[in-house]
Amino acid sequence: xxxxxxxxxxxxxxxxxxxxxAGENFAVxxxxxxxxxxxxxxxxPAQKLKRKLGLFEGKMKIxxxxxxxxxxxxxxxxxxxx
Numbered sequence: 306x307x308x309x310x311x312x313x314x315x316x317x318x319x320x321x322x323x324x325x326x327a328g329e330n331f332a333v334x335x336x337x338x339x340x341x342x343x344x345x346x347x348x349x350p351a352q353k354l355k356r357k358l359g360l361f362e363g364k365m366k367i368x369x370x371x372x373x374x375x376x377x378x379x380x381x382x383x384x385x386x387x
Contacts, residue, residue: 308332308341321345 307329314321314333321331331345 306330306332306344308334310334310336310339311342312336314345 307324309317309321309331311333314331325331325345325347328347330347332341333343333345334341
């Protein structure tokens with residue numbers, strides 16, 4: 306990860322954007338004490354989480370088709386206490 310100052314970041318914004326698009330990450334520090342104040346990171350693809358089936362693990366398989374619209378609470382039959 307490359308570290309750059311706020312002034313350098315502002316002066317080279319378009320170039321930094323191109324580097325980020327290419328997968329590079331930047332830490333931006335303030336000009337006074339070089340403390341990192343933020344990060345400019347390349348977009349990472351979202352990781353798909355696998356659910357564990359608890360008692361049924363290894364005994365069955367569940368697949369959800371694209372477009373499946375149901376919250377976790379609806380799927381599990383959760384009903385809040387009133």
